[in-house]
Amino acid sequence: MVKVLFVCMGNICRSPMAEGVFRRMLEGAGLVEQVYVDSAGTHSYHIGTPPDSRSQATALSRGVDLRDIRARRVAATDFVEFDYLLAMDRANYQDLLAACQDAELRSRIRLFMDFAPALPEREVPDPYYGGPTGFERVMDLVEEGAQGLLLHLRERYRI
Template identity: 60%
Template sequence: MTDTTNTKQDRIRVLFVCMGNICRSPTAQGVFRQLVEQAGLADRIEIDSAGTHAYHVGEPPDRRATETARRRGINLSDLRARRATVEDFHAFDYVLAMDRDNFRDLSELCPPGLSNRLKLFMDFAPQAPVREVPDPYYGGPSGFDRVLDLVEAASAGLLKDIRRRL
């Protein structure tokens, strides 16, 4: 799929990407999935997540991310890490990097002519005080709450953007 024009019948496909696909991107997948379901758009929007590195392929999200999300009513238990591929740029309308490092890695992976699909996730939350979702992996529990706050803000903006395309 190289054409970014979607008709009313097409599904919009969204891919969230962080480094290992066990903290930020699965959190974004879970938050956005719930938001899409609540909006009644689950049949119109496909959601996935991936990592720029293969450190955790096949593993569930980090237990701290899972627990933090669970406290907010978001289920991540069915998600498993995978690595982003060149094919993802053909399959997804939105390839959303959590930070500039992952954006750079994805830019190097992106085939010619598809760079318009790659964006920083926080660009969908222009009111937020930061432009990147920080990696909470080596920090304490408050980092996972911060990630959820940022992901929730950007997810609302992303859904608004997608509604314009549906």
């Protein structure tokens, strides 16, 4: 089984949106048994809380239910457990690299938007302090990145 962890700062906006979108894509592709998905944050501001209400509303408007997701912090075991640790932006990417001392395991850390090479954006912006359009933009980027990630996994693992 391939394991994917989406990572942002607080695990209440971007990474749960990515988790929900990717889980829905896996369900649609019949790959739930082959790919495990989770999300976490690099900081511990919101541990145990559900995603931001604006994230939930935006996701739900596109058919993605985030209600069962709860925020958690990235754990040391995640670097061993997950095949992909996908950071939403460069700051969280650097935080992940700093937290992982094993050079071999560091190769599992990537920017999520690397899976959407056709887009100019390399980061998913944090919508927390903005308005509803920021959450819509995040959802657009997450959907593109998730499609590219699904294609990558299908090709690499022949699933």
